[in-house]
């Protein structure tokens with residue numbers, strides 16, 4: 171019940187296909203083709219060496235099997251030499267004589283190329299295919315000269331916040347909205363192994379190649395995955411490997427103490443260094459393709475180097491040194507801030523924390539350390555500026571972390587299609603329009619990472635439409651320039667097989683109408699103008715405007731009778747704007763130039779402040795909240811039109827979730843509007859009820 175149902179393999183499955191090459195992933199490719207052929211009437215021939223000249227509609231070949239790197243069938247040659255090395259995951263697709271040819275230097279390339287052909291469907295064989303990818307400028311071109319596809323990011327990773335045990339407060343999956351873990355059940359590996367294989371296949375089809383299999387908050391049982399429960403991790407790795415996915419593990423910095431019985435975890439202590447080296451050696455002896463460690467240290471109660479008077483470079487390098495001989499990496503999270511802040515203290519600013527801790531360490535991290543930065547400076551809010559850390563560490567490999575799980579964006583009860591938001595983030599140019607983008611920094615560094623939204627729910631993601639977020643994340647990590655709307659089409663094509671629908675246009679149009687703008691709709695009825703939070707403390711679902719206002723978590727809006735927002739300017743506030751390079755440093759500092767949607771993130775303004783839109787802040791709050799609710803009501807009506815056009819169980823599930831979204835959106839609207847009306851006394855220009 172996700173993308174890649176058997177029907178979407180029709181084009182490939184009805185052809186005569188030749189697969190040549192050896193390797194685990196070539197076996198996977200052949201098995202996929204075989205399964206499709208068995209269903210749709212085609213055939214598969216398999217060779218391990220030079221393909222014969224017998225005719226085929228589709229040739230999938232490792233270049234090593236081609237003498238002189240020339241493709242087998244007759245016709246104009248694909249000049250591979252001119253195309254350059256395809257790399258470990260790249261591939262080339264071409265029409266070649268009467269055949270479609272997919273070539274790769276390495277097995278993973280064949281696998282990703284195969285899924286590319288699935289996306290193309292019949293057009294892959296028509297001779298007039300737009301085979302250049304969803305957003306490439308020439309995507310309308312005919313199936314022209316051979317083109318090479320290579321991922322922008324070498325590592326495209328999902329972090330599961332899954333616990334082996336059920337945590338008393340967080341449940342099994344921390345911030346999981348799709349049931350229990352697909353990896354773990356009742357304290358042991360989950361029995362549904364075929365489900366894990368199915369998951370690996372879904373991930374490979376959107377380009378993901380690495381998974382961290384346990385929560386970054388590492389509790390007692392999960393800590394042991396590193397040592398005496400390593401076999402459980404190796405079992406998972408066996409299931410994920412055939413689809414090119416490497417396993418990573420979240421580890422606790424206190425492991426030498428809690429697992430090794432040492433008196434300290436001090437990174438400078440020789441016994442501690444020895445323990446990590448030994449332990450890591452044992453991990454690789456059992457699991458030679460292990461990816462590496464993921465660490466949340468000195469954050470929200472997790473142990474870290476600060477306890478020993480050391481900094482995060484000392485901590486990260488300790489693990490990096492243990493991993494280096496084995497070829498592993500450590501993903502070291504930059505999500506470090508004081509979660510025991512005094513709300514009365516107006517000078518401490520959580521937004522500053524990651525930069526303040528990490529920017530001074532630039533240049534001190536080993537090559538196999540990847541500092542993993544949340545995309546925004548605070549915490550996965552619906553709207554935040556890009557984290558200034560992205561532009562502050564030129565001598566460090568950075569990975570950018572997104573949140574596919576919808577902790578702050580409706581918890582998979584609300585439709586909130588996040589690809590447009592991620593696309594904005596990835597295209598953002600921290601040094602100004604002509605400079606490198608966030609995507610460039612991630613591509614040159616540690617890649618793109620996201621927190622997974624998957625669980626043991628029959629639809630995988632609780633809300634069936636939330637699958638599109640997972641799909642889009644993988645595709646954007648492969649190519650950050652892809653157009654979000656085109657990606658939605660890809661997902662629709664691969665999931666609903668609209669060609670076979672009774673009304674393909676209605677299906678596609680309705681899904682676009684509901685999903686394209688749904689992130690902005692969500693933004694309209696929740697916290698305004700980038701101020702963030704206003705969610706119910708703890709579980710973070712639904713409105714509570716002052717819920718965090720007098721807590722220790724550092725997430726405040728400072729609304730009073732005159733105005734609202736956080737003054738983060740250098741002139742009068744926390745100085746956070748100074749963490750950005752020019753021009754953003756000046757743009758965000760300036761009340762006039764700051765973009766409306768981030769105004770309250772950077773400035774505290776009176777309710778009568780006039781936005782670029784021409785409306786006052788108070789009127790903007792009222793209008794957007796009413797609009798947001800109306801848009802959700804429209805989503806509900808539109809979805810009704812799809813009854814009978816999609817699987818009835820899926821239709822029912824979405825209907826039920828939309829009803830909850832509408833209820834919750836009204837609640838948000840009424841609470842936020844009532845709150846600001848009561849604080850400010852400003853009436854609504856349109857006289858609507860503000861309660």
Ligand code: GCW
Pocket residue numbers: 331344345386387466505549550577
């Ligand atoms: O947003 C917060 C979440 C925590 C999470 C933390 C993090 C895993 O509320 O549940 O802990 O972020 O990213 O580490």
